[in-house]
Amino acid sequence: MPDVRLSSPQGRWILLTTVLGSTMALLDSTVVNVALPRIGRDLGASLTALQWTVNAYMVTLAGLILLGGSLGDHYGRRKIFVLGVVWFAAASLLCGMAPSPGILIAARALQGIGGALLTPGSLALIQASFHPDDRGRAVGLWSGFGGIGAAVGPFLGGWLVAGPGWRWVFLLNVPLALLCVPVALRHVPESSGGGGERARFDILGATLGALALALLTYALIEAREGSLAVALSAAAGLAAAVAFVRVERHRPDPMLPPDIFASRQFTAVNLVTLCVYAAFGGFFFLTALQLQVVAGYSPLAAGTALLPTTALMLLFSARSGALADRTGPRLPLTVGPLLCAAAMLLMLRVGKGADYLTDVLPAMLVMGAGMVTLVAPLTATVLASVDTARAGLASGINNAAARAASLIAVAALPLLARMGPEAYRSASAFDAAFDRAMPLCAVTLLLGSVLAFALVRRPAPDCRHPECRTHGSVTAPPLEGRGR
Secondary structure, three states: OOOEOOOOHHHHHHHHHHHHHHHHHHHHHHHHHHHHHHHHHHHOOOHHHHHHHHHHHHHHHHHHHHHHHHHHHHHOHHHHHHHHHHHHHHHHHHHHHOOOHHHHHHHHHHHHHHHHHHHHHHHHHHHHHEOHHHHHHHHHHHHHHHHHHHHHHHHHHHHHHHOOOOHHHHHOHHHHHHHHHHHHHHHOOOOOOOOHHHOOOOHHHHHHHHHHHHHHHHHHHOHHHOOHHHHHHHHHHHHHHHHHHHHHHHOOOOOOOHHHHHOHHHHHHHHHHHHHHHHHHHHHHHHHHHHHHHOOOOHHHHHHHOHHHHHHHHHHHHHHHHHHHHHOOHHHHHHHHHHHHHHHHHHHHOOOOOOHHHHHHHHHHHHHHHHHHHHHHHHHHHHHOOOHHHHHHHHHHHHHHHHHHHHHHHHHHHHHOOOOOOHHHOHHHHHHHHHHHHHHHHHHHHHHHHHHHHHOOOOOOOOOOOOOOOOOOOOOOOOOOOOO
């Protein structure tokens, strides 16, 4: 049984290590959007290249995150976590030195692999290391500090872009890794879930899943060209998706066990997740551009403008989770998406010369209220819909679903909004496309609300394992640690 106490020096070092590791991934997911206009200008990148700058990372992260958790369980959580941190930092260094859009996109894909290795391990290390009596408090501190990192991410990104330059958005990860790795090796005990050399991993399933996401993303981003390559990519992506389902149905040790979807509640909440995080992904990708390209905000001002949303999540998500325990998940999962949809419609007021207090802030506050209402109950309901022994798997699936939904939205939304490859260079063209995109995001959230109202009925039972309720991540639900 793990016996490290939170009050001990080793306990504090373990907490610092996991916070540093998760902060690297959280910061990267929140600061890059703010840097996109400067990246495009400095590298001469089209909107398509900017989409890939976001999506190359998401393809590998979403496709491999479940495999990353399994590798840690079998080969050692500290070992895989440290490997992920080093990999992530090396890829970040390559991103920061990239001389062209193509190299930046390739480096971002490598970064996603590192993220898939370190992200599941950070919370799993806490669960595997701390005494049961301290585990809940340690998780709360971890998620709280991670929430602070997510909250300051857009502000920090804006400051870096406006000051030393957008490359430091990526280079910042290197000193964090140089601090994290030696602390992990010296103070964090190794742990695993067993299996050792005899463990089998669903490499084929992970490859097919990532390949399907990559091909379908390519087809959506390049669809405006209408070429044979686009049609072939779409067909190949669908074929890879079908093959992925067949492999998972017939493998004895699948990465994504089909029987977990026998829980109607689990399936329903993941459908809601797909809808809401597709809308969130499209919203935050386009809003960072709208504030700079159309409203004329500096990178620092644009990053600061996004702070209220994550700040509200950090301050009130725990209370929202407690309220959902009393009311059941159906009400918050129905109301939360509606509030977020209203925020996206309020963003239609943000145009050229938009005033922050009267035009931007109301939308951000409503968006934050909606996410506060929604995210913690969504996570709790996912965990409560399966056996406790499968909580880590269920959380990983839900996290991957959210990232995949965001990935597809960033690929598809500019196409649906008729946003040309050079649209972000023209304030009027981008503003018109943004005004077409926000109602599409709102409709997607409305669908999520309807699904929650129709399908999520059973109140979430009491969970005996710690939940990540205090956080500020807007890119995906928090991950629950895997088995101890």
